[in-house]
Structure formats: C-alpha cells, structure tokens
Amino acid sequence: MSQTVDVGTPPAPARDERVARKSPLARLMTRPEIGALAGAIVIYLIFFIVAPPFRDVNSLASVLYVSSTYGIPAVAVALLMIGGEFDLSAGVAVTSSALVASMISYQFSANMFVGVLVALVVALAIGFINGYLVVKTGIPSFLVTLGTFFMLRGLNLAITKIVTGNVGTNDVSNIAGFEAAKKIFASEFSIGGVNIRITLLWWLLFVIIATWVLVRTHIGNWIFAVGGSAPSSRAVGVPVNKVKIGLFMTVGFMAWFTGMHILFAFNTVQSGLGLGNEFIYIVAAVVGGCLLTGGYGSVIGAAIGAFIFGMANQGIVYAGWNPDWFYFFLGALLLGAILLNNFIRLRAEASR
Amino acid sequence: MIQLRRHPLRVVLLALLFAAAACSSTGGKQEEAPAAGANAGKANTPEMTVQMVTHGAPGDTFWDIIRKGAEAAAAKDNVKFQYSSDPDSGKQATLIQNAIDSKVDAIAVTLPDPPAIAPTVKKAVDAGIPVVAFNAGIGNYAESGAMSYFGSDESLAGEAAGKRASEGGYKNLLCVIQFQGQVQLEARCDGVKKTFTGKWQKIYVNGADRPSEQSTIAAKLKQDPNIDFVVTLGAPDALAAMNAVKDSGSKAKVGTFDFNPQIPPKITSGELQFAIDQQPYLQGYLSVDSLWLYKNNGNILGGGQPTLTGPFIVDKSNIDVVGKFAEGGTR
Numbered sequence A: 001m002s003q004t005v006d007v008g009t010p011p012a013p014a015r016d017e018r019v020a021r022k023s024p025l026a027r028l029m030t031r032p033e034i035g036a037l038a039g040a041i042v043i044y045l046i047f048f049i050v051a052p053p054f055r056d057v058n059s060l061a062s063v064l065y066v067s068s069t070y071g072i073p074a075v076a077v078a079l080l081m082i083g084g085e086f087d088l089s090a091g092v093a094v095t096s097s098a099l100v101a102s103m104i105s106y107q108f109s110a111n112m113f114v115g116v117l118v119a120l121v122v123a124l125a126i127g128f129i130n131g132y133l134v135v136k137t138g139i140p141s142f143l144v145t146l147g148t149f150f151m152l153r154g155l156n157l158a159i160t161k162i163v164t165g166n167v168g169t170n171d172v173s174n175i176a177g178f179e180a181a182k183k184i185f186a187s188e189f190s191i192g193g194v195n196i197r198i199t200l201l202w203w204l205l206f207v208i209i210a211t212w213v214l215v216r217t218h219i220g221n222w223i224f225a226v227g228g229s230a231p232s233s234r235a236v237g238v239p240v241n242k243v244k245i246g247l248f249m250t251v252g253f254m255a256w257f258t259g260m261h262i263l264f265a266f267n268t269v270q271s272g273l274g275l276g277n278e279f280i281y282i283v284a285a286v287v288g289g290c291l292l293t294g295g296y297g298s299v300i301g302a303a304i305g306a307f308i309f310g311m312a313n314q315g316i317v318y319a320g321w322n323p324d325w326f327y328f329f330l331g332a333l334l335l336g337a338i339l340l341n342n343f344i345r346l347r348a349e350a351s352r
Numbered sequence B: 001m002i003q004l005r006r007h008p009l010r011v012v013l014l015a016l017l018f019a020a021a022a023c024s025s026t027g028g029k030q031e032e033a034p035a036a037g038a039n040a041g042k043a044n045t046p047e048m049t050v051q052m053v054t055h056g057a058p059g060d061t062f063w064d065i066i067r068k069g070a071e072a073a074a075a076k077d078n079v080k081f082q083y084s085s086d087p088d089s090g091k092q093a094t095l096i097q098n099a100i101d102s103k104v105d106a107i108a109v110t111l112p113d114p115p116a117i118a119p120t121v122k123k124a125v126d127a128g129i130p131v132v133a134f135n136a137g138i139g140n141y142a143e144s145g146a147m148s149y150f151g152s153d154e155s156l157a158g159e160a161a162g163k164r165a166s167e168g169g170y171k172n173l174l175c176v177i178q179f180q181g182q183v184q185l186e187a188r189c190d191g192v193k194k195t196f197t198g199k200w201q202k203i204y205v206n207g208a209d210r211p212s213e214q215s216t217i218a219a220k221l222k223q224d225p226n227i228d229f230v231v232t233l234g235a236p237d238a239l240a241a242m243n244a245v246k247d248s249g250s251k252a253k254v255g256t257f258d259f260n261p262q263i264p265p266k267i268t269s270g271e272l273q274f275a276i277d278q279q280p281y282l283q284g285y286l287s288v289d290s291l292w293l294y295k296n297n298g299n300i301l302g303g304g305q306p307t308l309t310g311p312f313i314v315d316k317s318n319i320d321v322v323g324k325f326a327e328g329g330t331r
Helices: A024-029 A034-050 A057-082 A089-109 A110-136 A140-164 A178-186 A198-216 A220-226 A230-234 A240-266 A277-287 A299-319 A323-350 B004-022 B060-076 B090-103 B113-128 B152-165 B183-195 B210-223 B237-248 B263-270 B280-297 B319-327
Strands: A187-192 A194-195 B048-054 B079-085 B106-109 B131-134 B149-150 B172-177 B201-205 B229-232 B253-257 B271-276 B304-307 B312-314
Touching: A024 A089, A024 B201, A034 A299, A034 B253, A057 A089, A057 A198, A057 A220, A057 A240, A057 A277, A057 A299, A057 B210, A089 A110, A089 A277, A089 B319, A110 A140, A110 A178, A110 A240, A140 B106, A178 B113, A194 A198, A198 A220, A198 A240, A220 A230, A220 B060, A230 A240, A240 B210, A240 B237, A277 B090, A277 B253, A299 A323, A299 B210, A323 B113, A323 B201, A323 B229, B048 B060, B048 B280, B060 B079, B060 B237, B079 B090, B079 B280, B090 B106, B090 B113, B106 B113, B106 B229, B106 B280, B113 B131, B131 B280, B152 B183, B152 B229, B152 B253, B172 B183, B172 B210, B183 B201, B183 B280, B183 B312, B201 B210, B210 B237, B229 B237, B229 B263, B237 B253, B237 B263, B237 B271, B253 B312, B263 B271
Parallel strands: B048 B079, B048 B106, B106 B131, B131 B149, B149 B304, B172 B201, B172 B229, B229 B253, B253 B271
Antiparallel strands: A187 A194, B271 B312
C-alpha cells in the first residue's frame, strides 16, 4: 500500500455508499433465492437435453404437481426456519390431518366438511403444542418436534387401529360433501391440453401471501428479528413467543392443507404415510436459501427449492436412468444445486 | 397467553356442535357391512403364551391381516398372543431374544434375513421353546431349527404374476418396487421377469409418499409409452399405479401383489386385472394354531415340509367369494 493520497482535493460529500442505489441487476443478485433459481435453471436444462419426454408441457405440469405437494408445507417450514426454529413433525402431521378428517366423517357418517374442519383444529393444535413447548421450556425445537414426530407417528397408527380396526382408513368417496371438498383440494383442469392440478394454484397463492407478509408487514420484520436473535428482539418489544407459536401453527395449517389434498386425491389414507417428508420440506427451504441458523431466507426460494427437488425426482425417471442409481443421482443433483447456490451467493456478497 | 390457550378449545366445541347438526345422508359407517372373519368357540386347554416376532413395518395393512389371523387362532385356542416387530433384522433378533428371556411357551417368527436371525432362533430351540417360521425364509427355516413354515414363495408368486401377464398378451411390463433393498420385493420382481415373455423393467418409488409415487410411475409411463402392463408389489401401490395410468394417458393395465379392502371393487370394475394373494390371514392363523397343536398333541403341521399359503390368484372369476372378506379386513 504505497499509494499517494491526494489530501488537497477532498471528494465531494456524495451520498453515503451504504445507502447508494444499486443497479437493478446488482440488487437482484443479492436476493436470497437467486442461487436456487440458477440451480433450477441448470437442472431444468440438463433434463430438457437428456430426457425427451421431459420436454412435454404435461410432464412439466406433473413435475410442478409433485413439487407443489412438497412446496405447500415448505412455505410454512421456510417461514419457521427464518424464525429460527425447526419442525420435524410436519411430515406426519400431514398424515394425521388426513386421518382425522377421514375418520371423523366416516365414523359419524357426517358431512365431509365436518371432518375437514375438525382436522384443521387438530392440525393447528399440533402446531400450537409444538410452539408452546418450544417457547415455554426453552428446549431446542429440533428436540421438541422430534418428540412430537414420534408421538404423532404412534398416534396415527394406534388411533387408526382402534377406530377402524385396520391400519388405513375406509373409503370416504361416497360421503356427502366429498365432491365439493375434492374440488377445493384435489381437482384438476385442462388449459390448452395441459393438465393443471389445483394444488399448483394454491401453492402460488400461499407463496405470494407468505412473501407479502414476510417483506411488507411488521409481522415479517418480527419473523426475521426473532430468527436473528430472540433476546434482542424481545428487548425491543417483539412478541417473540407469539411469533414463534404462530409460525408453528402456520406449519400446522399447511400440513392440514396437504393432508386434505392427499385424502381427496386418494380417497383413503394409510396410517404409515408421510414419514421422511419433513426432511424434504427442510431440504426445499435450505436449497432455496434459508439458513439453518435462522434470520435469513425467502419463501420464493423455498418454492424454487421444492421445484428443484420435484424436478430431480421426476427427471431421473423421465430420463430413464438406471433405477438402482436413483438416489445417487438425486443426491448428486441436489448437492450440485446447493454448490451452485453457494457459489453465486458468495459472489453476490463479495460484490456488495 | 390465556387467550391463545382458550381459543382452540372453543373452536373444537363449535366444530363438535356443527358435527352433530351436519350428518351425511350418504356413505360412512352407516352403510358398513357386518364384520367378517372366522370365529369359533374356545378350547379348554391350559393357557399358553405365543410370541410372534416379525419384520413388518408398523401400520402396514399386510401385517395387520397376519395379526388378525393369529389373534383369531389365539382366541379359539386359549392362547395368550403377543406381537412385536421391527423391519431392522438386528433389532428383530433382539426381539426374539427378549421372548426367550421372558420364557414364552412358543415363538412364531419371520426369517427375512436368515444369517442375522437364524442364530437367535436356534437359541430359542435350544432353550426348549418350539418355533415355527412363516411368511419369509422358506429356504432356511429348517436349518434354523423351526419345525414348520407357512407362507408363499416370493419367486413362485412373481412367476405366477409374470405367467398371467404373458397369457394376457402383454409385451412390455413395468415392475414397481415401493421400498429399496428388500429381498422379498426384489424376489417378486425377479420372479415376474423369469416367466414374462416380453420386455421387463423395474422402477423404485417412494411408498411412503403417495403423490410422489403416483407421479413417478406416470413419469415412467411417459418416458416409455410402450409399457402395456404394470405390476405393483403392494395393494396401496396398485391404487397409485391405476391413477398414474390415467394421468399419463397410457393404455397400460395393472396387476398387483397382496390385497386390501380397496382392491375388490377395482377387480370387479375391471380396472385391476388381478391380485396375487398369499393369504396372510392364514399365515398368522396357522402359525398360532400349529404351535397349539404341537403343545397339546405333538403334531407338526406340514410334517416338516413347507406349507404353502399362496400364490393364490384373485381375479374377476373368484372376486365374489373373496371380496366380501377383504372389505372386512381379513383377506
């Protein structure tokens, strides 16, 4: 550092560089979801080239469908992770909701919507219990929800067996209200020969609402603050406990929604379903740029993460690769997407 | 906090009130047929304890039917029936050891992974506890010391499915495996391959996630539009495969292994070509009943030879007989 500094002509007191306006491109590059978007584009192109059936618009529609079944819970899981917590019970809570709705309506021969509403109450209660235990005991949410994960897994099986005598629920497709509920949760329609599932529209809607809440409302600020540092947010008056419990209940809501989709798409529910999906929701959020430590991330990113997972999952089949290697390829694609994501984020941060 | 805590309870009460006022005019339990299943009287032999140790995953329909068969025999034979299971063979061996330690009167086991489990079975036999094997381990039960075997041969069952598909004139078959790395599932698909005369291929799907399973099968049907027959290895998977066929616009037909209450209507309607049943109810029933016979009369069912409970093919021709029992959850 042997530069001569010209002290004679001080620079004009321009605007502080910290608040300087950046070019739109530079601002775009610092968005948390940009790395995930790049990963999604690369994986899409790979399959577009190697798998001819993947090019069909209908194939894209079915990839988007699978992505939406991961993406809907991932919306809430991403919010929760930004708020600094985990929920390992989300995957089985999906199954719990579907089981409750189906058994209530079947056993009481009640209108389908009765079961749907009771299931919503149960799902929100699961979220509330998770959140309440986390904020009241101070035990990490990873452990609390691990406990509720196993408990729900046991309840799903035990209660289903007590109520139905079997390990799956009875067919509810001829119960009054089923068709109407199916229209809401599991219908499909065709636009220009492309078969669109309604979950895709719900997914988009949930992503838009959650993004709006996150970036445009004070609740969004609270979520970021709580995830960044709970004690300091409490010190400045953020209702930390309410925010966290609310986030867990949001996960419960999305689990309920996904459970209703599964019930109305398949008419019956097996009590052992959903195991391992909690992990996929977290993967979607993390691939989409959410930090495991909380305080940073985006819902749009989580949506892209779910899309990456769905694409890798289905693309391997469309490509006709050896099925024995399926999980190897899946892992390699995810790792590739995460590496690309990291690379782009580091570049973006360096250029800031 | 109080407000938050009280709120859900109020909603529950409201929902229950609503439930009372909103009964469905169609469907549900009100239309249920009376329960099926075999019920006999009760023996006056002294009570004995039978421990069943399987590799079944909790919550699986198939294992539930085995248990129902075993419980029916136990009720009739004055047997105290206990059930434990773990899909992990090391843990299954531990469960057998637990049974030996608690000095049960007899043990019924599955042998999915004989090298891991047979040594513990031998210990039980050495401790003077009679053991029968069922469901898995047809080639190894005798050397483990088990006196009888009740079950189907997975390869034979696969061969029956492959033969059936060939006879139907199908040329390009897809075998769907719902869990990776399970010997008996691979044996089924390999059996299908052995007797199927056309092109054979397989695919792995996630059996714990219906939407993903359905879409993966649909993706495969699009990737290879020549596939004209799909074989699934479990009953719930058959329902996913039938949906996938509809989704992908494929003309493929579906056949499956195993049975559950949703299968008979699909066979009656022609959406499903056949179901290969290995009669799990019978496997559970015979395991308990044979141990009771041995204890009380020294009989060995099958005389040391394996007793086959399948493959039994259910199709349109015999669905009327079998279907009503399946709906009661005992077939």
